[in-house]
Amino acid sequence: MDVGDLTGQGLLQVLATLANPHRLRVVAALAGERNYVSRLARSLGISRALLQVHLRKLEAAGLVSATIEVSEDGKAMKFYEVTPFALHLTPEAIATAARTLGPDSELEAGAR
C-alpha cells in the first residue's frame, strides 16, 4: 500500500483514522501480534464497545483486517491483524493526491 495508490478521499480517510490516540495504539498493538477483540481491549485498558468502534474505523480504512476463528473450546473469536502499509507523506505526494480530491476552484492561472 503506497500513498500513490490512494485517491484524495482515501488518503483523507487513512489520515483521519490514524489521527486518534486509541487507534494509533491499536495499530501499534496489532503490529506486534494479532489479537482478538476482548483480549485486545483488556490489553489496551479500554472498554470492548469502544474498541469495537475504533476497530471498525480501522477496518473501513483498510488498515486492519479481521478473521473469525473458533477456539479449541468452541468460542468464536474475531482476530484482527494489521495490514502492512507504507505511507510516504510529503508535500508533493499530497499535492498529487489533492488533485483527485475536489477542485480548489481551479482558477490558479487567473488569480492575480
Next chain:
Amino acid sequence: MDVGDLTGQGLLQVLATLANPHRLRVVAALAGERNYVSRLARSLGISRALLQVHLRKLEAAGLVSATIEVSEDGKAMKFYEVTPFALHLTPEAIATAARTLGPDSELEAGAR
C-alpha cells in the same frame, strides 16, 4: 523531518492536522508556490477567516511557516510556504511512536 523525530503527541498532531480536506489542499497549493493569505483564499475558494484558522493549525503542527513581507506598494502581506517534510508511516513506525504516547496499561505479559 522524519517520523522518527516525532513523539507520539507530535505524530498525532501532524495526522490530525492533515486529516482535513481544506488543509490538504492548502499544503498542496503551497507545495507549488508560496503565497499570501488573501490570494491563497481566493485561489482555494474559501473565506479568508476560514483559511486563517487552518493555516494556524498547519503552522502549529510545523507543516507550514510564515514570513511577513511588505510589498512594493506598502501593503504588509503574510507569505506562507510548506515545510519540506517526509513522513514514512508504517505499522512499525507507529508502534515506535506509540510508546512515547501513553501506556496502554502495559500488562502485555500478564494478559492471558
Next chain:
DNA sequence: CGCACCTGCTAGCTTTTGTTTGCACGTGCT
C-alpha cells in the same frame, strides 16, 4: 474622504466524532 487592498481576532452556532451504557445472542463448564 471613500474605496480597495492587506492583516487579525473571536463569540456563537452547526456538525462531527468519541464514549458510555445497556441490551442481545452464543458456547462450555460446574
Next chain:
DNA sequence: AGCACGTGCAAACAAAAGCTAGCAGGTGCG
C-alpha cells in the same frame, strides 16, 4: 441453572472540530 467467557449493536449523552459573521486594525490611491 448460573457463571464466565466470546461476539454484536445502537441510543443517548459529552466533547471536539469546523465554519460563519462581524468586528478590529493598517496602507495607498483617486
